[in-house]
Amino acid sequence: MRPWWWPVDASIVMRFAQAAGAALAACAVVALTLFSSGATAQARSIALPDLRSGSTYMSADLRTMQGDDFANPGMLWVEKGAKLWNTKAGAQDQACATCHQDAKISMKGVSARYPAFDNKAGKLLNLEGRVNQCRTLRQGAAALPYESEELLALTAYLAHQSRGMPVNVSIAGAAQGHFEQGRAQYQRRIGQMNLACMHCHDWNAGKRLLAENISQGHGNAYPAYRLEWQNAGSLHRRLRACYFGVRAEMPPPGAQELLDLELFLAWRAQGLAVETPGVRR
Amino acid sequence: MADARIQVAAQIRRGEPFEVKVIIRHAMETGFRLTDDGKPIARNVIRLVTCHYNGAEVFRAETSSGLSANPYISFFVIARDSGELVLEWIDDTGVKGSERAPVVVAG
Numbered sequence: 001m002r003p004w005w006w007p008v009d010a011s012i013v014m015r016f017a018q019a020a021g022a023a024l025a026a027c028a029v030v031a032l033t034l035f036s037s038g039a040t041a042q043a044r045s046i047a048l049p050d051l052r053s054g055s056t057y058m059s060a061d062l063r064t065m066q067g068d069d070f071a072n073p074g075m076l077w078v079e080k081g082a083k084l085w086n087t088k089a090g091a092q093d094q095a096c097a098t099c100h101q102d103a104k105i106s107m108k109g110v111s112a113r114y115p116a117f118d119n120k121a122g123k124l125l126n127l128e129g130r131v132n133q134c135r136t137l138r139q140g141a142a143a144l145p146y147e148s149e150e151l152l153a154l155t156a157y158l159a160h161q162s163r164g165m166p167v168n169v170s171i172a173g174a175a176q177g178h179f180e181q182g183r184a185q186y187q188r189r190i191g192q193m194n195l196a197c198m199h200c201h202d203w204n205a206g207k208r209l210l211a212e213n214i215s216q217g218h219g220n221a222y223p224a225y226r227l228e229w230q231n232a233g234s235l236h237r238r239l240r241a242c243y244f245g246v247r248a249e250m251p252p253p254g255a256q257e258l259l260d261l262e263l264f265l266a267w268r269a270q271g272l273a274v275e276t277p278g279v280r281r
Numbered sequence: 282m283a284d285a286r287i288q289v290a291a292q293i294r295r296g297e298p299f300e301v302k303v304i305i306r307h308a309m310e311t312g313f314r315l316t317d318d319g320k321p322i323a324r325n326v327i328r329l330v331t332c333h334y335n336g337a338e339v340f341r342a343e344t345s346s347g348l349s350a351n352p353y354i355s356f357f358v359i360a361r362d363s364g365e366l367v368l369e370w371i372d373d374t375g376v377k378g379s380e381r382a383p384v385v386v387a388g
Contacts, residue, residue, distance in 0.1 A: 071302075073351045075286070080306075230308075230309075231350065
């Protein structure tokens with residue numbers, strides 16, 4: 001069996017060989033072996049030129065739909081989020097805009113850095129968690145449940161402000177442990193199908209699973225409008241769908257397991273442009 | 282959940298048709314689905330969509346289940362005078378929604 005650290009696409013190694021000769025290639029293999037023991041945590045999982053957003057696996061029709069800001073149904077949530085941003089809520093009677101002013105300026109590039117470790121809260125927060133932290137601590141309002149209209153709208157609106165900017169999360173410091181957990185989860189076989197994330201999204205990306213194209217599994221378009229759902233949905237909903245697909249027990253949305261996985265996925269997608277609101281099958 | 286988006290062409294000339302694009306946020310519950318504990322979910326789809334252009338009805342659609350959630354509708358209207366498009370719809374539960382868009386006719 002191929003060890004987990006061996007590249008799916010051996011051409012990564014081969015390109016090295018062509019460029020630098022066989023001797024250097026041997027060094028590259030040695031370097032990869034070292035990487036497997038955790039010697040260089042900053043190395044990429046997928047080489048930058050090979051990184052492909054989920055939208056590149058879609059049909060031309062769907063890509064057009066995503067690219068057209070009117071036809072893209074996800075924009076309904078973005079617009080609703082803009083309204084909520086300026087709506088006062090909670091005991092403190094404050095809107096998001098009261099502190100953060102214009103999201104187009106203050107929130108530009110923010111979602112590309114999430115999930116991030118929050119020192120005050122002492123835990124890893126994704127965008128949903130951050131919105132709810134603001135609601136409970138600053139606005140004195142109740143936390144919004146996952147997949148609620150309001151939370152989807154707000155997170156879609158926030159992530160939309162970073163559209164086109166590269167995903168760039170930090171896995172240094174306190175986030176390191178969560179990152180390692182996320183990576184372990186990504187590589188762990190689960191469910192009756194006994195499959196790990198990587199078996200589809202690393203080893204078989206670009207191939208087909210019945211009628212579906214297998215993508216590299218990046219979360220850069222979420223919250224996204226999924227035609228199957230006929231609704232917008234969070235990344236955690238999408239991850240749960242994968243758990244369902246391999247017939248594993250689904251963690252509840254917002255579970256630590258999913259948060260860690262989200263951090264690992266974001267690190268894995270580093271350099272991909274944010275596409276929110278994406279359109280997906 | 283009664284919001285919608287309307288888009289009319291940027292350049293509209295008198296006497297010529299222009300496209301109106303509409304997207305309405307609605308779950309379009311078919312009535313065929315069940316909840317997790319097996320109870321049927323009541324049907325709730327948009328029944329009627331109308332569009333008035335300066336008071337005159339220019340578009341009417343009687344819709345039913347079979348239309349996707351968050352339906353996208355587009356149609357053409359012949360430009361007469363500058364004014365306003367008023368889109369209205371009503372669903373099975375009697376909830377009405379409306380949205381307006383200005384029309385600026387050149388020439």
